[in-house]
Structures are given as C-alpha cells and as structure tokens.
Amino acid sequence: MSELIAQLVGVGLHYKDGPEVFRGATFDIEKGSFQFLTGPSGAGKSSLLKILYLGLKPTWGTIHLFGENPSRMHPSNLPLIRQKVGVVFQEFKLLDHLTVIDNVSLPLRVQGVDRKTSHQHAQEMLEWVGLGNYLNVYPTTLSGGQKQRVAIARAVITRPQLLLADEPTGNVDDEMAMKLLRLFEELNGAGTAVVIATHNPRLLTQYPRPHLEIKDGTLTKSASPQ
Amino acid sequence: MNDLPLKNDIAARFLPLIVGLMVYLGTLCLVFTLFITQTTRSWEMQFTSHLTVEIPTSPTLASGPLQAQVLTLLKQTPGIRQASAVPPKDLEKLLASLLETKTPIDATMLPILIDISLEEKKNLDTPALTKKLQSISPHIQLIDDREWQHQVSGLIDMIVLLASLLTVLILGTTLVTTTFATRTSLLIHRQIIEVLHLIGATNTYIGQQFQKHALRQGLIASTIGSGVACFTFGSVVFLLKKAGFSAAFDTVFFSEALCIFALAPFITSVAMMIAARLTVMRALAS
Numbered sequence: 001m002s003e004l005i006a007q008l009v010g011v012g013l014h015y016k017d018g019p020e021v022f023r024g025a026t027f028d029i030e031k032g033s034f035q036f037l038t039g040p041s042g043a044g045k046s047s048l049l050k051i052l053y054l055g056l057k058p059t060w061g062t063i064h065l066f067g068e069n070p071s072r073m074h075p076s077n078l079p080l081i082r083q084k085v086g087v088v089f090q091e092f093k094l095l096d097h098l099t100v101i102d103n104v105s106l107p108l109r110v111q112g113v114d115r116k117t118s119h120q121h122a123q124e125m126l127e128w129v130g131l132g133n134y135l136n137v138y139p140t141t142l143s144g145g146q147k148q149r150v151a152i153a154r155a156v157i158t159r160p161q162l163l164l165a166d167e168p169t170g171n172v173d174d175e176m177a178m179k180l181l182r183l184f185e186e187l188n189g190a191g192t193a194v195v196i197a198t199h200n201p202r203l204l205t206q207y208p209r210p211h212l213e214i215k216d217g218t219l220t221k222s223a224s225p226q
Numbered sequence: 227m228n229d230l231p232l233k234n235d236i237a238a239r240f241l242p243l244i245v246g247l248m249v250y251l252g253t254l255c256l257v258f259t260l261f262i263t264q265t266t267r268s269w270e271m272q273f274t275s276h277l278t279v280e281i282p283t284s285p286t287l288a289s290g291p292l293q294a295q296v297l298t299l300l301k302q303t304p305g306i307r308q309a310s311a312v313p314p315k316d317l318e319k320l321l322a323s324l325l326e327t328k329t330p331i332d333a334t335m336l337p338i339l340i341d342i343s344l345e346e347k348k349n350l351d352t353p354a355l356t357k358k359l360q361s362i363s364p365h366i367q368l369i370d371d372r373e374w375q376h377q378v379s380g381l382i383d384m385i386v387l388l389a390s391l392l393t394v395l396i397l398g399t400t401l402v403t404t405t406f407a408t409r410t411s412l413l414i415h416r417q418i419i420e421v422l423h424l425i426g427a428t429n430t431y432i433g434q435q436f437q438k439h440a441l442r443q444g445l446i447a448s449t450i451g452s453g454v455a456c457f458t459f460g461s462v463v464f465l466l467k468k469a470g471f472s473a474a475f476d477t478v479f480f481s482e483a484l485c486i487f488a489l490a491p492f493i494t495s496v497a498m499m500i501a502a503r504l505t506v507m508r509a510l511a512s
Contacts, residue, residue, distance in 0.1 A: 055424055075511070076428065083426035093421045097231040106229060110427040154425070 002030040004064075005162050005193045006052060011061035013047050021047050023060065025219040027212055029162065029195060034188045036204060037197040039214035045197040046090060048214065049164045052195070053087045054078055066161070083111055086160035086192075090167045092151040094139040100126065101135040104153045111158065125153040129183060144171035152180065156187055163187060165196045169203060181207050229422060230415050230432075232439040237410035242447035244403050245494065249451030250458075252396040253490045257459055257483045259389040264479050266382045270375065277352070278369040279309075279340040279359065293338050295362050300342060303358075305350035308343040400494060401501045404444075408436055408505040419510075433506040440502035444495030456487040 012023035021044040029035075029052075037045050050056040051063060054070055062069060065081050073081070086107075094103050104125055105118035113121075126132055129149040139147055148171055155163060165184065169177035181196075181203070188194045198204075204211060213220050232238070279300070281292050293311060300309035317336050344350055352370055359366045412419065422432055463475055 053424060079423070079426045079428045082424060087424060089424075093424075095229070095418055095421065097234075098229065102229075106422075107425045109229070110422065110425060110431050158426075 002032070005029045005031055005033075005066065007064040008051075009062050011048075011051065011058045011063060013044065013051065013056070014059040020217055022214055022217045022219060025061070025214075027219065027221060029193050031161070031193055032188065032191050034185070034194045034209050035196075036209055036211035037195055037214070038201070038204065038211050039199065041199050043199075043214040044217070045199070045214055046166050048219075049087075049166050049195070049197055052162075053085050053164055054082055079110075083107070083158060084161045086155035086158065086163045088148070088151045088155045088163070088165035088168045090170065092139075092147045094147060094150055094154075096138060096140050099136045099138060100131065100142070100150050103139065103150060104157055107154060107158045121157055122153070125157050126150070129153045130179075145173075145176045148172055148176075148180065149183075152183060156192070159190070160192060163192050163194045165194070167198055168196060169198065169200060174202075177203065178206065228435050228439060230411075230418055230435050230439075232411060232415075232436070235407075235411050235414065237414060238407040238443070241403060241407045242443055245400055245444055245447040245498070246451035246454075248396050248400045248403075249448040249490055249494050250455045252393050252400075252494075253452050253455040253486055254458060255389050255393045255396065256486050256490075257455075259386050259393070260482055260486065261479065262382060262386055262389070264476075264482075266379055266386075270379055275344050275346070276371075277342040277344065277350075278371075279342065280367045280369055281338040281340070281363070282365045282367075283335060283337050292363055292366070293340070296340060296359065296366065299358055299362065300340065303350070303355060305345055306342055307345045309340055312339040312341055397494070397497065401497055404440060404498045404501045405505045408440065408502045409509065411436065412506065412509050429507055429510040432510060433503045436506045437499045437503040441495050441499040444498035445491055448491035448494040452487050452490045455490075456484075459483060459487070 006029040008028075009026050010023075011025040013021040015021065025048065037048065039045050047056060051058050052065070054065070057071065063071075066084055068081060070078060070081060095106070098106070101119055101122045105113075105115075105122035108118035108121060109115065123132070123135060126135060129152055131146060131149055131153070134142065134146065134150075139150065142150065148168060152165070152168065155165070163184070168180055168184075172180065177200075184194050184196065211222050213222060279296055281296060297309055297311070300306050314336060317339065321336070352368060356368045359368055419432055467475070
C-alpha cells in the first residue's frame, strides 16, 4: 500500500457570507502521485488547494496531512507541516522588495539555513528553471512566465513532499506550459506528489494524467485518460 | 538582511526621532536625579555628624569658665568624637562674609561656638545633653540642624522620586510608541507575513525580523539622543564651573553620569527589541 501524503474525508467549504463552494470531497494523495485538479473557473479549485496548504480551514470534514490532523495541532506546529508542502500560487505571491535569488531562497531561510547555503541552492534552482541570469533582479521587472518560474523554483527548493500548483500555466504560452509541466514531472520523478489545478482542458489531452474534477460543488475522480 | 521591508516603513518613520528625543530627556533626567542624590548625600553627611553649642557673651556672663565647663561635659558625653571651640578669628571671617558692608565687628560681643563632631555609629541623646548644658547655664543652646535637615531631605527625596517617575514615564512612552509602530507595521505588511507563514515561517521567525529592526533602530536613535544629552550635560557643567559651582561635581558623579549616557542606548534598544517581539508574538498568536 502506498504511503499517504494527504487524506481528505467529506471535506466541504462554505464561506461565511457566500455560497457553498463544494461538499463531500473525499480523496487521497499518495506519495509520488501526479494529478490534475480541474473544473471551471470559480468551481473551488483554489479553495481546495488552500485547504491543502493550510491557508483555509474546511467547514466540514476532516483532513490529514502527513498523518496529522492539522485542526487538532497546536498552531505553533503548523509551520512544520507547511514546510513539507511547496505551493505555486496563482498570483505568484513573490515579494517585490526582495531579489529573485532572495525570493527563491526564502523557504530555506525560514527553516534556518544560512544565507550563503540557501543562495547556492537558490542559484541551482533558478538555473534549473532557466533563470540563471536573473538572480539579482527584482520580480517587478520580470514577465508573467518568468515570475511563474521563480514561483516554481521557490516552491520546490526545499524538496517538498507535496507540491500544489494553482494554475501554473495560466500566464504562459503553450510552449512554456509544456516546459513547466516537464519541470513538475522531473520533480515528481524525484518522489514529490504533485497536484496541479487548471481550468485548461487542452493541458489534460496534451499531458494525460489522473485528475480530480470539481463541478457544481461536487468532486469526482477520473483515471488517466487513454 | 530582513525579509520584510521595514526600513521603508511609513508607520515607523518618526520612531527614531521620538526615541532619540525620549532618550535625550530620560538621560538628562536621570543625571539630574543622580546629581540631586549625590549632593543631598554629602550635605546630609555634614549635618548628621555635627552639632553646635552656642554660649552667648554678655557683660554679666563669664563665658570663659563656661566654655571650659561645657567642653569638659562634652568630652565626657558618649557619642561625641570631638568638641572644640571655633576660633574667634574664624567667626569674624564668617560674619564678615555674610555682612554686605564692611561694618567693624566687636569680637568680644560674638557668642562662643563649639563645634561637635559625632561618632558615626553611636546615637547621641540630645535632649539629655541639652538638659545638662542648661544646668551649667540656662543661656547655653544646643543647635541641632538635623531637624530641619530632615524636612529638606524629605522634600529632596520627593524631587528625586518625581524625577525617577519621569524617567520611567519617558521609557514607557518609548516602549508604547514602539508597540504602536510595530502594530502598524504588522498591518501594513500582513500580506508578506501571510506569504511567510504559507512557506513555513514560524511566528518566532517573523518576530525576529521585527525585533532585529527595532534593536537596530533603537540603538542608532538612542545613541544619537544620549550623545546629544552628554553634550548638553558637558555644556551645563562647563557653565556652572565658570559660575563657580565646581565643588558640586566630583569624579564619582562624573563617572556615574557617563555610565548613564553609555548604558542608556543599550537599555533602550534592548527594551524596544523586547517590546517589538512581544507585540508581534501576541498579534500573530491571536
């Protein structure tokens, strides 16, 4: 039996003054798995990812991450869980006052790695995503695709056990989208479980993988398309 | 390096200025308190260890034999270290310095003053001594300045207390200002803090960012404030010495004052650092 990274049972979300987003979401994320999370815009893909990276508490259901129930954990221990999860945010969330290399090395620094070592790793990561010449520039000077790659480098620098990417190909052309997916696949090959949220159906046909679909507030699982 | 752009924070723009001013006022207030305390202490030492016996002079009184009787009594009284008559020439000089005009002084009309030095650790029974002295002659008076000295030192203690309270108030104001500036910074940078949290930063890590910044800011501002206060103090001392008040400043006072100027930046910046850290930790925990 594969090792479980995340386990969601009957998870639902209802914003306080808004409509119900989804309900009864039950699925597992296994170690080394690769899956897409699909659904139309506004279906709740980002919200579900937010629950997975502990940015949001579910209204119903239980969630286990790395065998722990975060709702029963002391808040001071949550960072330990978050350090095992890499996130590529839809809006990148890069820190504009820091250079690209400082942005990428940030997750290592918060884990106590010294500046020199974290910069060495960050440089390797930026070379891996093809931005080796952009170490000391500020994010505001980069294009959408470049920011996306910086965000990916930052998400994977700690070699997370789970990588959550929210519309990582939303701001780039098809060629760049395939390049980014190859980066994710490389990472997945190294043992990281990858969940990519996308509303782009073409991505699924070009890159067939199992996927979870949220539609009308319900989550359904589909096997890899043949 | 700081992960939060606290350097360019609008909220904390005036914090160094306020801290510098507070340290300036606080250190001067402390040095003033120190000066008052030291002066009072040396003044108290003089009064608590000395008494005076006054033997009035008149044609009907044979003051010479009285003086001998009084001195004998005083030398036999426990608690008295030494008793000696003030030489008439010294009395004349003292009186001449108090009189504005050069009035001729008749030394024979001056009372005989006997200066008594008390032993440090023994209590003298002054009512009993007064009785004994008055049994020699009812005109003899024992002058004990310690009574009104107690009242004056009580007043000085009050001034010292007020000055100390003012110093505490100044430090408190600095800390409250730091707390408000930190709270505002937390609000301004909440999105960055959210990102830091999401990539696994602990509250302690975020708190460290703020505390380092507060320490640096406090150290620079309070060093400037303390430096200017030291300069002000030096100027005041120079002016007072020029005006003839040099006796008030001894080396002990100077070294203690310099200690205050040197330590104030460290104490202030560490207090600011702790205030910033506690504010962040409390805000993030809620």
